[in-house]
Amino acid sequence: MRFAFCRYRRPFRQPLRTRYGLWSIREGILVRLTDAETGGQGYGEIAPIPWLGSETVEEALAFCQQLPPELSEAEIEKIPATLPATRFGLECAWLACRDPGWLARDLSGLSWCGLFGKTPPSGSYPAYKVKVGVEPLEQEVKKLESWLEQLPAGSCLRLDANGGLSLEGARRWLALCDRINQEWPGKIEFFEQPLPPAQHADLSRLSWEFQTPIALDESVVGLEQLQAVHQAGWKGILVVKPSLVGSCLALRDYLRQHPSLDLAFSSALETPIGAWHGLVWAGSLQAKTAHPRALGWGVGEFFQEGDPLTLITLSAQERAALMQAVWERHSQP
Structure with a gap:
């Protein structure tokens, strides 16, 4: 070649x-x-x-x-x-x-996760992601009520801290999520990477202390990291960005050996070239996971051109x- x-x-x-x-x-x-x-x-x-x-x-x-x-x-x-x-x-x-x-895959039957920005979300996805751990905790907790009010009926939230919280902050957030889910079951789908990867023992303890599911992202960027965390006993959700995982052929083989894996697939903000490959792999693999979840490619607002979801209709x-x-x-x- x-x-x-x-x-x-x-x-x-x-x-x-x-x-x-x-x-x-x-x-x-x-x-x-x-x-x-x-x-x-x-x-x-x-x-x-x-x-x-x-x-x-x-x-x-x-x-x-x-x-x-x-x-x-x-x-x-x-x-x-x-x-x-x-x-x-x-x-x-x-x-x-x-x-x-490869370019003829039909991905029209998949569901998507959008992003919650400064303005109310457009369209109606089954799930939306919002970033936390950027502003002071008290300010973000107050915003959560507004985020929930703007959420389309039937949709849920994914909160993502990118590993930026303290242990105390993570406990406060997860306790709040548990209370929300008690009143509206499943409204908070999961809390993504509350602590840095180095605090894996604390992440494991949090997953037992609270009912709200925890998803690991930065802890499992590459396939070798994902395998190590899984083999060490993690039972929760693992976020996979295909563009960063390495060999998706190897990931497919690992998933065949471990069909109980709970994976959430997400964009790495690529051009339409990388986006299509990520979508093909996510669409192929998510159906083989324990709990197929909405795919995190609702990111078109970030660029002037190239909304990856338009690829679905071409x-x-x-x-x-x-x-x-x-x-x-x-x-x-």
């Missing part, structure tokens, strides 16, 4: 405020593999988020620069676990080039044309 790559910089519509600081520009690498015999092409995307535990864009770029112009499947399989986003991007480009039906030919257009836009000098 002939190998080509280019770096991209994609500004957010508004900088994202996270516990790691303001995030203004999404950076990554687009890759293209071309079958020398058939001329068929497959696009992929390397979309690292280093503060979540993946490689940096610079590390991925350095790896791509030392690869030969012709790649084999064996060389992709040898990409180390320390470069999970790189493995995902090249593996998906290979699959897209080899599988004629034909295979339209998806191929869109990926080529994304490549051409970012590969031009």
